[in-house]
Amino acid sequence: MSKKNRLVIRTIILVIMIAAIAYTLYANFTKDSRSKVSVGEQAPDFVLADLGDEQHKLSDYRGKGVFLNFWGTWCKPCEREMPFMDNQYNVYKDQGVEILAVNVGEPEFSIKRFVEKHDLSFPILKDKNQDVMKTYGVINLPATFLIDPEGNVVKVEEGELTEAKIQAMMESIKP
Known part of the structure; x- marks a missing residue:
């Protein structure tokens, strides 16, 4: 050469x-x-399947407050806040507040085992390719977005939540 x-x-x-x-x-x-989705913005719409393969579209929850939580089974803070979320879900689900817990890219068997271990009753959605996580600009887990009944993001919280904080958050987005 x-x-x-x-x-x-x-x-x-x-x-x-x-x-x-x-x-x-x-x-x-x-x-x-x-x-990154910011407070005051319209929450980006998405469609994700739950563990029973039922489709959940965020915009179908208009008129309700939505507690949108991104989590992983390996995340210890996520694991600690899940029972608190379930307790508050059972209080607020009949008051127009919904929890959508988005698992970020883990195998379904791991998610199911986690849900059974903690006896969770709210919808667990699968973000297999982390597309929704990326759309919302989530970097650290857990991450929670509070969405008001009009579909606007009213609060973004990163890190572990106490039960009292979850209760206050649910109360703040109640229709």
Whole structure:
């Protein structure tokens, strides 16, 4: 191979590497402004299946308050808050407040085992490819979005919730 050909190949490789680095920097610096759902915005609609393969469309819950929680079975704070969520769901479900707990990309058998272990009664939705998680800009688990009866995000909370905090949150989105 001639020196000229090696120079051309090296130049092409260098250009590709510079483009990849530039794209990575751009993606990292703009990810927060790109997709994170903020308070005051309309909650992005989605359709996800539950463990019985029944479809749940967020917009079908208009007129109700929605406690939208993103979680994983491996997440200890998620596990600690689930029984509190279930207690409050049983209090508020007849008052127009719904919990939609979105599992982020885990196998169905793991989710089912977790739900059975904790005897959860609210809908557990499967976000197999983490598309909804990405749309909402969720990075850390657990993450909770409170959505009012008009479909607007009124609060975003990252981290573990106490039962008292969950109760106050449910009360705040009650129609």
